[in-house]
Structure formats: C-alpha cells, structure tokens
Amino acid sequence: GAVVSQHPSWVICKSGTSVKIECRSLDFQATTMFWYRQFPKQSLMLMATSNEGSKATYEQGVEKDKFLINHASLTLSTLTVTSAHPEDSSFYICSARPWGQGGNQPQHFGDGTRLSIL
Amino acid sequence: GESVGLHLPTLSVQEGDNSIINCAYSNSASDYFIWYKQESGKGPQFIIDIRSNMDKRQGQRVTVLLNKTVKHLSLQIAATQPGDSAVYFCAETPNTGNQFYFGTGTSLTVIP
Numbered sequence: 001g002a003v004v005s006q007h008p009s010w011v012i013c014k015s016g017t018s019v020k021i022e023c024r025s026l027d028f029q030a031t032t033m034f035w036y037r038q039f040p041k042q043s044l045m046l047m048a049t050s051n052e053g054s055k056a057t058y059e060q061g062v063e064k065d066k067f068l069i070n071h072a073s074l075t076l077s078t079l080t081v082t083s084a085h086p087e088d089s090s091f092y093i094c095s096a097r098p099w100g101q102g103g104n105q106p107q108h109f110g111d112g113t114r115l116s117i118l
Numbered sequence: 119g120e121s122v123g124l125h126l127p128t129l130s131v132q133e134g135d136n137s138i139i140n141c142a143y144s145n146s147a148s149d150y151f152i153w154y155k156q157e158s159g160k161g162p163q164f165i166i167d168i169r170s171n172m173d174k175r176q177g178q179r180v181t182v183l184l185n186k187t188v189k190h191l192s193l194q195i196a197a198t199q200p201g202d203s204a205v206y207f208c209a210e211t212p213n214t215g216n217q218f219y220f221g222t223g224t225s226l227t228v229i230p
Contacts, residue, residue, distance in 0.1 A: 043220045043222050049217060095218075111159075112160065
C-alpha cells in the first residue's frame with residue numbers, strides 16, 4: 001500500500017515552455033503533498049507543501065510564480081514549472097502522507113521526474 | 119536540521135559485513151525520524167522509522183538507534199548485500215509541523 005505515482009518520469013523541452021508534473025496517491029488520500037528538488041549527488045530540498053483545497057506553502061527562496069502548485073483533490077497535486085530555463089533542469093520528486101491516520105506517518109515518495117531544459 | 123546542498127559522503131563495505139550510517143540533526147523539537155533508501159533515478163523508499171520516545175528499533179536486517187542527548191541517529195545494516203548499494207537519507211519532523219527535513223545523505227557502495 002501507500003503508492004505514489006509521478007508523471008512524467010522524464011521530460012525534455014525547449015527553454016521558455018511550461019512543464020506540468022503530476023503526483024497521485026494511488027491507494028490512499030492525502031490532504032498534504034510535498035514537492036522536492038534534488039540536484040545530482042545532493043540531498044532533497046523541500047520546495048513547497050501542497051495543501052488540498054488551499055494555497056501551497058512555499059519554502060524560502062522558492063518562487064511561487066515560477067513553480068505553480070495545484071492540489072485540487074485528495075489524490076492529485078500538480079507542479080507546473082512556468083517559462084522553464086536551463087537552470088530549472090533538475091530531478092523533481094513529490095511525496096504524500098496518508099490522511100486520517102493518527103500519529104506520525106512516513107512520507108511516501110513518487111519516483112521523480114527528470115526535467116531537462118534545452 | 120533542514121536539508122543542505124552538500125555533496126554526499128560515501129561509505130564502502132564488503133559484502134557480508136555490517137554497515138553503519140550516521141546522521142546528526144539539530145532541531146531539539148524533532149520527535150519522529152525516518153531512514154530512506156534512494157536508488158539511482160528513483161524516489162526515496164521508506165526503510166524504518168523511530169519515535170523520540172524510543173532509542174532503538176529493529177527491522178529486517180536493519181536497526182535504527184536514536185541518541186537524543188547528542189541529536190544523533192544511526193542506521194545499521196546487517197550482512198550488507200550488493201542490493202543495499204544506494205544513497206541513504208535520514209529525515210526528521212518536529213511535533214509541531216508537517217514537513218520532513220532531510221539530512222545530507224550517505225552513498226553506500228557494497229563491494230562483492
């Protein structure tokens with residue numbers, strides 16, 4: 001159980017285009033999902049917390065107009081990288097925690113999206 | 119503490135030996151800790167967790183030790199196998215928040 005699906009797994013696009021990444025919890029509901037960015041051989045850096053039915057909470061230094069997050073349902077959050085440029089190339093990973101379970105629960109991660117901007 | 123953009127430390131062990139991976143955290147308010155394993159090109163995979171009211175927890179071939187006095191967490195892998203080669207991250211969360219903060223990570227290489 002607790003499977004998180006992320007799509008696409010890999011995308012290459014031209015500079016200036018916008019790219020949407022989907023994160024779905026397949027067998028549980030999640031009021032909160034998280035978006036991370038990871039550079040090669042580095043740790044995961046939290047970008048934002050996606051809240052179902054409300055605005056996302058962005059970490060300091062993350063441009064909210066650049067990285068648009070929508071969490072329209074309890075099983076889907078999307079991250080849109082707007083007007084992407086080569087410096088946005090990275091590995092983006094989402095995670096979710098099951099809703100309604102008492103006590104601490106681990107986050108479950110998708111398999112990430114490799115974004116390459118030419 | 120929060121994740122930082124440092125390059126990964128590495129650990130090499132012989133197949134069959136035990137591995138110990140360490141993690142230091144800085145937030146005294148953290149009360150839930152998790153170890154994740156990340157293979158190349160994939161997302162992190164849950165290994166084992168521990169709550170702050172415990173100092174040791176065992177799973178299959180893995181043991182997590184928590185020392186709250188010095189804010190230190192370790193993951194012990196018994197009889198390390200080639201399939202254990204990956205990057206291992208510790209993560210912490212405070213009891214007042216929802217976010218998880220990841221440590222620097224350690225790259226484990228198992229030598230056959």
